[in-house]
Amino acid sequence: MQKLFSRRDVARLGLGLGAAALAGREAFAQGPAFFRIGTGGTAGTYYPVGGLIANVVSNPPNLIVTAQAANGSVANVNGIASGAIESGFSQADVAYWAYTGTGLFEGKGKVEVLRLIANLYPESIHLVASKAANIKSVADLKGKRVSLDEPGSGTLVDAKIILSGWGLTEKDIEADYLKPNQAAEKMRDGGMDAFFFVGGYPTSAIAELAATSASGIDLVPINGEGAAKIMSEYKFFAADxxxxxxxxxxxxxxxxxxxxxxxxxxxxxxDVVYEITKALWSDKARQALDAGHAKGKLIRKETALAGAGIPLHPGAERYYKEAGLLK
Structure with missing residues (x-):
């Protein structure tokens, strides 16, 4: 059970920061004393980045922000929907599907309470191909052996969308449904022409494949008219x-x-989300993010609204308007 600070509790802290600071403390008094960020597994990127952010946006003793290990995007969205956590990290596509009740959330109802605080960093779509397969465009996947990732994954839904941008479906390829590391092993053995992966670069499975594959690998471009069509229809995609x-x-x-x-x-x-958003883009946070993790350098205020497929939280919206990023 979360403890909520009363106004009397805040006053008792006696920090003497003046009327303006007192107003800020009273705003926090109306919110949770503890604000959790659901992240991912401890070996991934979400967890350390979440820890960095939690440290710089905490405002003790009024609000303690903590990052906790979780199972990633879908689990975090479900945790927010149930009230088990106050916030979490999610891929933009998963957040969009949850909010609209589509994609991975088809038939599961809409998570209409979901709101955006900030876009953090890009998770790039890798279309990895064996050089021997001579695949230069998404259109060249026709008739090829292609892994779209395992059932239930966000990558599988994204891969189908990418194919559709070039007029292809699963029926136009020899589709397989393997995790990226399994697909990479199969490609190394000559049994796979291409596979999709969505994540931050570099990723170890692809780096190892590029270093050890006898024929080498290509990354197939996802650009031009096909990409423009996809971005116009699915707002959570951004050019990269x-x-x-x-x-x-x-x-x-x-x-x-x-x-x-x-x-x-x-x-x-x-008021809670406003103060958290303001702290995220402070000079203190900038220094910590740049020094703390490779992905931290990509977390920029200028791209905070990129690929937003769900509504902004009003507290975050207030900050972005003050910062001149929104009219």
């Missing part, structure tokens, strides 16, 4: 580039990305 030499022997490639986003519930008080 994977830099040259991210993977051995692979040049720069244009692709799409879904954002890793920080989401919360509409039930969290506006």
């Amino acid at each position: 580039k994977i830099p040259a030499d991210t993977y051995k022997g692979v040049g720069e490639v244009e692709t799409l990305a879904v954002g890793a986003q920080w989401v919360t519930s509409s039930k969290v008080p506006d």
Whole structure:
């Protein structure tokens, strides 16, 4: 059970920060004393980034923000919906599907309380192909052996959307449904032409494949008219580039990305989310993010609203208007 600070409790703290600070403390008094961020597994990216953010946005003793290990996007969205956590990290596509009751959430009802605090960093769509398969475009996947990721994954839904941008469906390819590491092993053995992966670069499975594959790998571009069509229809996608030499022997490639986003519930008080959003983009946070994790450098205020497929929380919206990012 969460403890809520009363106004008397806040006054008893006696910090003497003046009338303005007292008003801020009273705003927090209306919200939870503890604000949790659901992240991912301890070996992934969400967990350490969540810990960094929690440290810089905490405002003790009024609000203690903590990051906790979780099972990623879907689990975090469900936790927010049930009230088990106040916020969490989610891929932009998963957040959109939850809010609209589509994709992975088809038939499960809409999570209408879901609100955006900030887009954090891009999770790039990798379309990995064996050089021997000579795949230069998404259109070239026709008739090829392609893994779309396992059933129930966000990557599988994204892969189907990418195919549709070039007029293809699962029936136009020899579809397989493997995890990326399994697909990479099969490609190394000559049994797979291409596979999809959605995540931050570099990822170890692809890096190892690029370094050990006898024929080498290509990253197939996802750009041009097909990509423009997809972005116009699905607002959670954004244009992205994977830099040259991210993977051995692979040049720069244009692709799409879904954002890793920080989401919360509409039930969290506006003043609480306002102060948290303001703290996220403070100079203190900037220094910590730049120094603390490779992905931290990609968490930029300028891209805080990129790929937003769900409504902003009113508290976050207030901050972005003050910062000139929204009219």
